Structures are given as C-alpha cells and as structure tokens.
Amino acid sequence: MSEAPQSPRTEHDAETPVRRRLRIGDSILSGTTVLISVGLVALLAGLLWVLEQGAAPALMKYGLNFFTSRQWDPVNDRFGALPYIYGTVVTSALAILFALPISVGLALLLNEVRSKWLRNPLTVLVDLLAAIPSVVYGLWGLFVLAPFLNKYLAPALAATLGRLPVLSSLFVPTPAVGNMLNAGIILAIMIIPIITAVTREVIATVPHDLREAAMALGATRYESIRMAVLPHARSGIVGATMLGLGRALGETIAVSMLIGNGLGISASLLAPGYTIPAIIANEFREATSTGMQHSALLALALVLVAIALFLAAASRLLVRRSERMGS
Amino acid sequence: MSELRPPARLKSAAFRKAKSAAFTGLLWLTGVIAMVPLVLIIGYVLIKGTPVMSGAFFTQTAPPPGMPGGGMAQAFMGTGLIVGIGTAFSVPLGVLTAVYLSEYGRGRLATVVRFVAEILLSTPSIVAGAFIWAVVVTTMHSFSAIAGSIALTVLMWPIITRATEETLRLVPNDLREAALALGVPRWKMVLRIVIPTAGSGILTAVMLAVARGFGETAPILLTSLGNDFINTNPLQPTDAVPLRIYTYAQSAFTQWQSLAWGGAVSLLAAVLVLSIGARILSDRQQRRLG
Numbered sequence: 001m002s003e004a005p006q007s008p009r010t011e012h013d014a015e016t017p018v019r020r021r022l023r024i025g026d027s028i029l030s031g032t033t034v035l036i037s038v039g040l041v042a043l044l045a046g047l048l049w050v051l052e053q054g055a056a057p058a059l060m061k062y063g064l065n066f067f068t069s070r071q072w073d074p075v076n077d078r079f080g081a082l083p084y085i086y087g088t089v090v091t092s093a094l095a096i097l098f099a100l101p102i103s104v105g106l107a108l109l110l111n112e113v114r115s116k117w118l119r120n121p122l123t124v125l126v127d128l129l130a131a132i133p134s135v136v137y138g139l140w141g142l143f144v145l146a147p148f149l150n151k152y153l154a155p156a157l158a159a160t161l162g163r164l165p166v167l168s169s170l171f172v173p174t175p176a177v178g179n180m181l182n183a184g185i186i187l188a189i190m191i192i193p194i195i196t197a198v199t200r201e202v203i204a205t206v207p208h209d210l211r212e213a214a215m216a217l218g219a220t221r222y223e224s225i226r227m228a229v230l231p232h233a234r235s236g237i238v239g240a241t242m243l244g245l246g247r248a249l250g251e252t253i254a255v256s257m258l259i260g261n262g263l264g265i266s267a268s269l270l271a272p273g274y275t276i277p278a279i280i281a282n283e284f285r286e287a288t289s290t291g292m293q294h295s296a297l298l299a300l301a302l303v304l305v306a307i308a309l310f311l312a313a314a315s316r317l318l319v320r321r322s323e324r325m326g327s
Numbered sequence: 328m329s330e331l332r333p334p335a336r337l338k339s340a341a342f343r344k345a346k347s348a349a350f351t352g353l354l355w356l357t358g359v360i361a362m363v364p365l366v367l368i369i370g371y372v373l374i375k376g377t378p379v380m381s382g383a384f385f386t387q388t389a390p391p392p393g394m395p396g397g398g399m400a401q402a403f404m405g406t407g408l409i410v411g412i413g414t415a416f417s418v419p420l421g422v423l424t425a426v427y428l429s430e431y432g433r434g435r436l437a438t439v440v441r442f443v444a445e446i447l448l449s450t451p452s453i454v455a456g457a458f459i460w461a462v463v464v465t466t467m468h469s470f471s472a473i474a475g476s477i478a479l480t481v482l483m484w485p486i487i488t489r490a491t492e493e494t495l496r497l498v499p500n501d502l503r504e505a506a507l508a509l510g511v512p513r514w515k516m517v518l519r520i521v522i523p524t525a526g527s528g529i530l531t532a533v534m535l536a537v538a539r540g541f542g543e544t545a546p547i548l549l550t551s552l553g554n555d556f557i558n559t560n561p562l563q564p565t566d567a568v569p570l571r572i573y574t575y576a577q578s579a580f581t582q583w584q585s586l587a588w589g590g591a592v593s594l595l596a597a598v599l600v601l602s603i604g605a606r607i608l609s610d611r612q613q614r615r616l617g
C-alpha cells in the first residue's frame with residue numbers, strides 16, 4: 001500500500017481548530033491500531049515467556065533427562081517425556097506419509113481440471129474438510145474408523161507386511177482399540193486440506209511459459225508436470241508439508257481419542273501410544289496446581305509451540321521463495 | 328530457474344501417453360480418496376445424531392450416568408457464552424490490527440506484525456489453553472468461561488487479522504484517493520469508506536473465526552473446565568458443546584454416547600453453515616471488487 005497518498009500537509013496550512021481536530025482523529029486511530037498491533041506481537045512474546053517461566057522448574061530439575069527418560073510418574077514426581085515425544089513423532093510422520101502424496105495429487109488435480117463446474121465444488125469440499133472440528137473427527141474415528149481399521153486393516157497388515165523380516169516388528173497386532181496407526185490416519189485426513197491449499201497456491205505460480213515450453217517439446221501431461229511443474233514447486237511443497245507437520249504435531253483431541261493413550265514405547269504401529277498434546281489435555285486438570293506436574297506439562301507445551309512456530313516460520317519463508325521464483 | 332531436462336532416451340509415444348493417462352487417473356483417485364472421509368463423516372454424524380435431536384436435547388441438562396433422557400442445554404448455553412465473549416474480544420482486536428497493516432503499516436513494524444499474525448495461526452490450540460490457564464486461571468483461582476473466551480481470542484485474533492487484511496486490500500485505491508482529495512481526513516476515510524466497502528469481507532473473516540471458536544475443544548478443556556449445570560456467570564466453570572462430545576464419546580454409557588452424536592450434529596451444522604456462508608459472501612465480494 002505504499003502508493004496510498006498521505007494527507008497533504010504543508011507549512012502554509014493554517015492551524016485552524018477544525019484542522020487540529022481532524023488531525024487528532026488521525027492520531028487517535030493510527031495510535032490505537034499501532035498499539036493493538038504491538039499487542040499482537042506482545043501476545044506471542046508473552047505466550048513464550050509465560051510457558052518458559054512455568055516450564056523452568058521442571059527443566060531445571062530434570063535437565064536433559066526430561067526428554068530422554070521413559071519414567072512419567074506424577075505420584076513420585078518423576079517426569080520423563082520420551083513416550084510422548086515418541087508417540088508424537090510417529091503419528092505425525094505417519095500423517096505426513098499418507099497425506100503428502102494425496103495432497104500433492106489433489107493440488108495438481110485442482111490445477112489441471114479446467115472445467116469450472118468441477119473444480120469449484122471440489123475446492124469447496126476440500127475446504128470443508130478443514131472446517132470440521134477435531135472433536136467430530138475424534139468421535140467419528142472412535143466409533144466408525146477405528147473399529148473398521150481394527151477389523152480389516154490391522155489383521156491384513158499383520159498377515160502380510162507383518163511376516164516380512166524387517167517390518168514384522170512394526171505390525172505386531174494388539175487387542176487395544178486405540179493405536180498409533182489409527183491416530184496417524186485420522187491426522188492425515190485432517191492435514192490434507194492444509195497441505196493441499198498451500199501446494200495449490202505454489203503450483204498456481206509456476207510460470208505458464210514453462211509448461212507451454214514442455215508441451216511444445218511434445219511432453220505429455222505427466223511429463224510436463226514432472227519436468228516443469230514439480231521441480232519448480234519443490235521448495236513450496238516442502239513448505240506446505242512443514243505447515244501440515246506443525247498442525248499434526250499440535251493436534252490434540254482427535255489423536256487423544258484414537259491413539260489409546262497407552263504409556264510405554266512400542267515399535268508396533270498397531271500398539272497404543274501417547275502424544276504430547278494428549279498428555280497435556282488429560283493430566284492438566286488433575287494436576288495439583290503448585291506441583292512439579294504442571295511445570296512438566298508446561299515444558300511440553302513450550303516444546304510443542306516452539307516447534308510449531310518454527311515450522312510455521314520456515315514454511316512461510318519457503319512458500320514465499322517458491323512463489324517469488326514464479327513471478 | 329531449473330531448465331527442462333528431457334530423459335536421455337524417449338520411450339515409445341504410446342507408452343508415454345498411457346503413462347500420462349494413468350497418472351491423470353491417479354490424480355482423480357486422490358480426489359476421490361479425499362472426498363470419502365468427508366462424505367462418511369457428514370453421513371455418519373447425520374444418521375447417528377439426528378434421531379437424538381428433540382426438545383429435551385436442547386432444554387435439559389446432563390443426565391446422571393446410565394440414566395435415559397437428558398440433553399446438552401448447559402453446553403449450548405456455555406458455548407454461546409464462551410464464543411460470544413471471545414468474539415467480542417477478538418473482532419475489534421483483529422480488525423484494528425488489519426487496519427494497521429493495510430492502512431498505516433509501513434516498514435519493519437508492519438513486517439513483524441504480519442509475520443507474527445501468520446505464524447500465530449499455527450499455535451497448537453492446546454498450547455493456547457495452557458498459556459491462558461497459567462495467566463488467567465491461576466490468578467483468578469478458578470476455571471471460568473471468561474478464561475475460555477480469552478484462550479479463544481488467542482486463536483481468533485490472528486485469523487480475523489489475516490482474513491480482514493486481505494479483504495481491506497481489495498478496496499480500490501481510487502476510493503481512498505477520491506476521499507482524501509475531497510479533504511476527508513484519513514481516519515474518517517478509513518472508518519467511513521474503507522471499512523464499509525470491505526464490510527462483507529470482514530463479516531466473512533469473523534464467521535470463519537467464530538466457526539473455529541465453536542469447534543475448539545482443547546483450549547476450553549484447560550480453561551473453562553466444563554459444568555453439568557447451566558451457568559451464565561462468566562467467572563464460573565462453564566460447559567461447551569465440543570467438551571461434552573469429548574467426554575461423552577469416551578464414556579461407557581450408550582445414552583451419553585448418543586448425546587455425543589447429537590452434539591456433533593449441532594456443532595457440524597453450525598460450523599458448515601458458517602463456512603459455506605463465509606465462502607458465498609467472499610465470492611460475491613470478490614466479484615464486486617473484481
């Protein structure tokens with residue numbers, strides 16, 4: 001908006017009362033907006049500061065052990081977050097693994113389909129997927145998706161991939177309703193709209209010349225996408241993935257309903273797990289407000305938000321760069 | 328810029344065409360895969376939840392465990408209270424931040440504010456809850472609706488800011504210049520010309536933020552706690568629809584579980600109406616401002 005003109009004010013203007021009143025209005029509005037905007041920045045700083053203050057006792061007491069110990073025992077004031085970190089990493093990795101190819105495909109589809117009557121509804125529907133509250137995903141996942149997956153997918157995986165030498169430990173079946181695979185699948189559904197939207201934006205900025213050049217050389221649609229579109233959009237797609245990863249790491253409710261909230265670390269994806277957001281949601285209200293437990297939970301919140309904000313910032317920079325390359 | 332790198336040896340034209348067709352088929356498959364959960368979720372929620380809808384569902388409060396009947400009146404009231412206050416906080420904050428970014432913001436501060444607004448969109452909602460718990464709940468020594476509203480404000484403020492800034496930028500500069508040329512002071516130009524012109528776009532932004540607020544569970548869990556009875560005092564623990572769905576879904580009682588589905592229908596209906604309404608409004612706005 002740098003081209004917006006400033007209100008003309010020269011030294012010849014007489015300082016009439018009317019004029020002064022007008023200028024006061026200006027300083028009031030601009031002053032208020034500046035103040036509130038600084039407030040937004042202060043909100044972020046305050047959030048980090050408050051969490052850091054709350055987390056300090058636990059981080060000081062346990063040090064690195066906090067991240068490497070498996071012992072989470074509030075009764076005896078022992079806090080090691082490794083099981084939660086493990087569960088969060090596994091479920092988010094699964095989510096990205098499933099969601100990335102589908103999202104990129106979807107973004108290419110939305111970009112390729114030229115007919116408006118098909119593209120617009122599809123775009124709206126993908127957006128609606130993003131609008132569904134996570135507790136509704138959780139409810140549906142708990143009563144519909146998880147029973148279905150436990151009945152069909154889990155035995156099938158155990159019987160096929162579970163027999164292979166290296167992969168077998170990943171697919172040891174357990175009788176538990178909740179498991180990390182189910183949580184990863186629900187997470188994948190939830191982050192598809194985010195990765196798709198950003199990827200689409202990036203793909204839309206790939207110069208037409210490039211595609212046309214590929215077409216003119218006789219490339220098929222597949223070849224032009226592989227040789228012209230995807231290389232150009234690569235860093236943007238990485239950015240989109242990071243944004244999706246940030247969302248997956250922080251997702252609380254649906255995951256907590258599907259993962260089984262089981263302590264311990266299991267290599268099997270068909271075994272229950274626990275995530276950082278889920279432990280915060282489940283233990284926060286019960287923790288005694290002066291104790292070490294709250295501090296440990298706030299430390300986990302701090303770790304979570306630090307990673308999520310870092311991913312968001314990195315993603316924004318990558319997407320920006322990718323888009324600038326296009327124009 | 329990456330140059331085009333054709334493969335060293337080309338396969339036959341028929342093979343390449345078939346490969347391309349198969350690829351296009353795969354793209355369509357991803358579209359189908361993405362649509363399946365959407366259809367299934369909406370379908371299941373409607374089928375399982377609609378029968379629960381009745382007068383009692385909206386007027387009665389939580390039933391005792393294992394007892395038939397009851398409803399979610401206290402949750403509907405609570406969600407209204409929490410989201411209402413949250414919206415009252417976040418709309419002025421969000422819109423004024425957007426006005427700063429679009430009308431006044433220059434230089435480093437504007438860059439920083441825009442960047443912060445964007446990355447705050449990625450704050451995990453549970454973290455917003457933990458933050459407000461540490462600030463508000465511990466100082467007031469009580470869980471409360473207002474703490475929930477403030478937690479929602481942390482999430483809704485950046486949403487409204489980003490969406491409103493975009494819509495303010497659609498307002499043609501000609502309008503601004505015309506107003507200034509007529510001697511209208513800048514603040515009046517903003518309040519009387521820019522904001523009304525962007526009006527429906529701002530409404531869109533607010534609707535999207537409210538939709539998000541309705542559905543948030545995790546931050547409310549840590550700040551408003553929940554309540555089995557109707558509460559209208561913002562300083563007391565308060566229930567919310569998503570919170571009830573969360574607890575009831577994980578309970579062992581079938582009556583509670585079916586109430587959860589009823590809550591899901593109401594929640595989904597509200598959120599989808601707001602999202603689709605926002606979409607229609609913004610399409611119309613974009614066509615109008617070109």
